[in-house]
Amino acid sequence: MLNLAGLVDDSIVDGPGIRLTVFCQGCSHHCEGCHNPDTWEFCGGTEMEEQQIVQMAKANPLVKGVTFSGGEPFDQAAGFAKLAKLLKKEGYEVASYSGYTFEQLVNGTKEQKDLLQNIDVLIDGPFILGLRNLSLIYRGSSNQRILDAKESLLQGEAIEKKSPRWFGEY
Numbered sequence: 001m002l003n004l005a006g007l008v009d010d011s012i013v014d015g016p017g018i019r020l021t022v023f024c025q026g027c028s029h030h031c032e033g034c035h036n037p038d039t040w041e042f043c044g045g046t047e048m049e050e051q052q053i054v055q056m057a058k059a060n061p062l063v064k065g066v067t068f069s070g071g072e073p074f075d076q077a078a079g080f081a082k083l084a085k086l087l088k089k090e091g092y093e094v095a096s097y098s099g100y101t102f103e104q105l106v107n108g109t110k111e112q113k114d115l116l117q118n119i120d121v122l123i124d125g126p127f128i129l130g131l132r133n134l135s136l137i138y139r140g141s142s143n144q145r146i147l148d149a150k151e152s153l154l155q156g157e158a159i160e161k162k163s164p165r166w167f168g169e170y
Contacts, residue, residue: 002079003045005038005071007053009060014067015095015121015138016165020057024071024080029099033129035140039071050083057092065093068119074098077111084118095121102147102158121161122147138166 003025008014011021023036025045034040057063066087073080073096084094096115098105101124105116116122123139123146131141138146146166151159 001047001049002053002076002083003042004048005036005045007056009056009063011067013138014069014097015065015093017064018060018062019065019067019095020053020060020063021067021069022053022073022083023069024073024076026075027070027072027099028075029072029126031099031127031129033132034127036070042075050079050086053083054086054090057087058090063092065095068094068096070097070099072099074100074105074108074112074115077109077115081111081115081118084115088118093121094119095123097123099126101125102145102152106153106156116149117153119149121166122149122152124158 005023005025008021011019014021023039025039026042027040030040057066068080087094096119102122105112123144125144128141128143131143133142146161148159148161
C-alpha cells in the first residue's frame with residue numbers, strides 16, 4: 001500500500017515519451033523552492049494498492065514508462081520497490097526522482113537498496129534553488145543527475161544515463 005499525493009496518466013515532463021507519473025505523499029528533504037511542497041507532509045494523501053497503479057498504466061496503451069516522483073519515493077521504499085517489480089514484469093521502464101543521491105541510497109536502508117535495484121533510471125540529488133536551471137531536461141537544478149541505475153549498481157559508482165532519449169535527443 002502506497003500513500004500518494006496524486007497520479008498523472010499522460011505525463012511528458014517526467015521522462016521520455018508518455019509516462020504514468022506517481023507522486024508519493026511525504027518527503028523528508030523540504031528543499032527550498034520545491035515544486036511540490038504540498039507533498040511534504042506524510043499524513044494525508046490517498047492510499048492505493050500497487051496493483052491498482054499497474055492497472056492504470058496498462059489502461060493507457062500510450063504509456064511505455066512510469067516515473068516515481070514526490071514527495072520522496074525512497075521514503076516509502078518498500079511499497080515503491082514492490083510497485084517497481086510489478087511494473088518491470090509488465091515491461092515498463094521505471095524511473096524515480098529522489099532528493100537522496102545515489103551514494104546515499106547505496107548506503108541506505110534495505111528497502112531503499114531494494115527500490116534502487118528495481119528501477120532503470122534514477123534522477124538523484126536534492127533540488128537546490130541556487131543551482132536552478134530551467135534549460136535542463138527532466139531536472140530542476142544542475143546538481144541533479146540522470147543515472148543508469150543498473151549500470152551504477154554494477155560498477156559501484158554513479159553512471160550517467162547514455163540514452164539520448166533521456167536528454168531530449170530523438
